Amino acid sequence: MLRGVKKKQAILRVIESNPGTGFVDIHKLTGFGHGVVSHHLSVLEKEGSIRINREKRNIWVFQSSLDPNNDRIIIALRKETCKNILAFLLDVHSANFVQIHNTIKKSPGTTSVTLKKLVELDVIKIIHGFPKKYTLKDEIKTRKLFDALIVSYTDELKDRFADTFSYL
Known part of the structure; x- marks a missing residue:
């Protein structure tokens, strides 16, 4: 026992x-x-x-x-591509697809699918215009969670591998 x-x-x-x-x-x-x-x-x-x-x-x-309302951001932060996009948006506040793609250095398809999934999860939102831009839905909450979440090296390697085959 x-x-x-x-x-x-x-x-x-x-x-x-x-x-x-x-x-x-x-x-x-x-x-x-x-x-x-x-x-x-x-x-x-x-x-x-x-x-x-x-x-x-x-x-x-x-x-x-x-708080279960933070689950979707925490899950996103555990995936390398999502984490890189969120980190970039925390730095620049808003960016278009090309800027995000050039910064995270993933294929256009991976970038597009990940952005779409982050929008569906209500973590980021679209600012309509030409070109459309992406920004964080709740920058303060995302920054707090980003700073608090420590992902171990093992998790990072596993999440990189999983990120290759799954987009949330």
């Missing part, structure tokens, strides 16, 4: 220090088996200690004390 409590606490510490972390990251950072992680996530969710955001084949785990 005591070992179970220690494992649950270890998993909770990983989640607290890595908001929006995924199942695989928890498994790698704790060294616990898949079944152990799955069991304790289920228990923590039932207790109300964590909140799991499930979409398609992905899960993101958050402390239940965090």
Whole structure:
């Protein structure tokens, strides 16, 4: 029983220090088996200690004390292309497609799909005109989350790989 409590606490510490972390990251950072992680996530969710955001084949785990309205920004910040776009928009406040594309150095298709997804997630908005520009929906909230979120090197490598095949 005591070992179970220690494992649950270890998993909770990983989640607290890595908001929006995924199942695989928890498994790698704790060294616990898949079944152990799955069991304790289920228990923590039932207790109300964590909140799991499930979409398609992905899960993101958050402390239940965090504002769920920030989930979409945190999830976006865990993906390299999204993070680069948001960082650029934090610096310049608004930019057109060409400026964003040239700054993040991704293909036009990747840039376009990522911008579209960030608009759908209501993280950025379009300023209509010629050319149309993109700006952050809530710059203050995005800056606070950007500054607070620390993504480990392992997460960055995994997210770069995942970013190649999935755009949120």
